Amino acid sequence: MRIERITLQTVRLRLREPFRISSGETFHRRILLLRMDTDAASGRAECVAGEAPNYSYETYETALWALERHLVPASLGLEFEHPGEVPAALDRHVRGHAMAKAAIEMAAWDAFARARGEPLAAALGGQRERVPAGVSIGLQPDLDTLITRIQGFVDQGYARVKLKIEPGRDVDMVGAVRRRFPDLPLTVDANAAYRAADLDRLCALDAFGLLLIEQPFPEDDLLLHAQLQRRMTTPICLDESITSAARCREAIALRAGLVVNIKPGRVGGHTASLEIHDVCRDAGWPVWIGGMLESGIGRAHNVALASLPNVLLPGDTSASRRYWDRDVVRPEFTLNEEGTVTVPAGPGIGVDVDEDFLAEIEEERREFTA
Numbered sequence: 505m506r507i508e509r510i511t512l513q514t515v516r517l518r519l520r521e522p523f524r525i526s527s528g529e530t531f532h533r534r535i536l537l538l539r540m541d542t543d544a545a546s547g548r549a550e551c552v553a554g555e556a557p558n559y560s561y562e563t564y565e566t567a568l569w570a571l572e573r574h575l576v577p578a579s580l581g582l583e584f585e586h587p588g589e590v591p592a593a594l595d596r597h598v599r600g601h602a603m604a605k606a607a608i609e610m611a612a613w614d615a616f617a618r619a620r621g622e623p624l625a626a627a628l629g630g631q632r633e634r635v636p637a638g639v640s641i642g643l644q645p646d647l648d649t650l651i652t653r654i655q656g657f658v659d660q661g662y663a664r665v666k667l668k669i670e671p672g673r674d675v676d677m678v679g680a681v682r683r684r685f686p687d688l689p690l691t692v693d694a695n696a697a698y699r700a701a702d703l704d705r706l707c708a709l710d711a712f713g714l715l716l717i718e719q720p721f722p723e724d725d726l727l728l729h730a731q732l733q734r735r736m737t738t739p740i741c742l743d744e745s746i747t748s749a750a751r752c753r754e755a756i757a758l759r760a761g762l763v764v765n766i767k768p769g770r771v772g773g774h775t776a777s778l779e780i781h782d783v784c785r786d787a788g789w790p791v792w793i794g795g796m797l798e799s800g801i802g803r804a805h806n807v808a809l810a811s812l813p814n815v816l817l818p819g820d821t822s823a824s825r826r827y828w829d830r831d832v833v834r835p836e837f838t839l840n841e842e843g844t845v846t847v848p849a850g851p852g853i854g855v856d857v858d859e860d861f862l863a864e865i866e867e868e869r870r871e872f873t874a
């Protein structure tokens with residue numbers, strides 16, 4: 505397959521409710537969509553970088569710059585037999601910028617699967633038709649609001665609930681939620697808000713039967729995560745820290761946790777995600793697939809990846825309705841009765857892009873040809 509054309513389209517979507525994590529709040533998403541035309545088929549993907557550098561150093565703007573100036577030129581005219589060859593071509597000229605690279609790499613997977621006439625999930629080695637869906641709830645103004653929000657998602661049938669925490673909104677808050685929902689599969693995510701002085705405070709979370717605690721410390725501090733895991737029985741799950749398969753091997757060697765949240769858009773795409781999946785499987789670490797408030801395009805990629813065999817915990821792959829009044833794909837993602845999302849069975853990402861709606865919400869568009 506030869507990459508003939510790449511189109512970058514920026515769209516703006518308003519979240520149905522603001523999403524607040526320890527480091528910042530998101531009301532709107534400005535999403536960089538990427539379309540790749542090859543001589544065999546076309547593929548779609550999105551860049552997960554946010555507008556502010558509060559989750560990762562990459563942002564919408566750094567990704568657009570890296571793509572336009574370096575990654576798109578390195579990709580146009582590129583020939584590949586398998587999308588697993590694409591990362592080497594990008595890594596050769598560009599260090600870092602994994603979110604920008606992922607947009608190209610994941611579009612190449614969609615094009616590849618479409619050219620073969622098979623679902624992306626099958627091309628990735630997925631084995632499930634439906635995947636358990638959890639929901640990630642942002643920080644709320646007060647406990648009553650949080651309880652109401654949780655009840656709403658429990659009523660909809662979500663398989664597990666993830667709460668955002670931060671210093672001062674942790675032990676008491678999680679304890680109150682646990683008393684109210686004694687049997688709910690529950691996790692917490694700190695988005696790197698804690699420091700070494702907080703070790704005792706975090707250990708107090710062991711009392712609440714959490715499935716896991718996600719990314720308590722800064723992403724580059726694997727040793728501190730290892731120190732906490734030695735003192736806690738609740739599994740630590742790494743999100744921001746896992747930037748590559750190599751870093752994942754380090755985390756496992758250091759016992760810096762017991763679980764990994766894979767976001768293909770964060771680690772450079774599906775090839776790196778598959779490697780991380782296998783590294784974890786071989787170490788006996790379960791993984792799950794996270795999210796970055798994606799549109800239906802990124803969601804379709806995440807859901808396909810979630811069908812792999814070592815994805816053993818419900819992910820943040822919620823239904824379209826949890827995020828948007830109207831999603832950019834047809835059909836939208838919905839929650840099945842048993843708390844699952846169906847893995848699309850059509851070719852590639854298996855959903856159709858609503859081009860008319862994209863044109864309505866488009867902010868800008870740039871096309872590059874080989």
Ligand code: OSB
Pocket residue numbers: 559639640693695743794795796797798820821822
């Ligand atoms: O840490 O997993 C995270 C959203 C944006 C940035 C980081 C995170 C999240 C979520 C929501 O938790 C996941 C989702 O529903 O897409």
Ligand code: MG
Pocket residue numbers: 693695718719743744765794
């Ligand atoms: Mg997280």
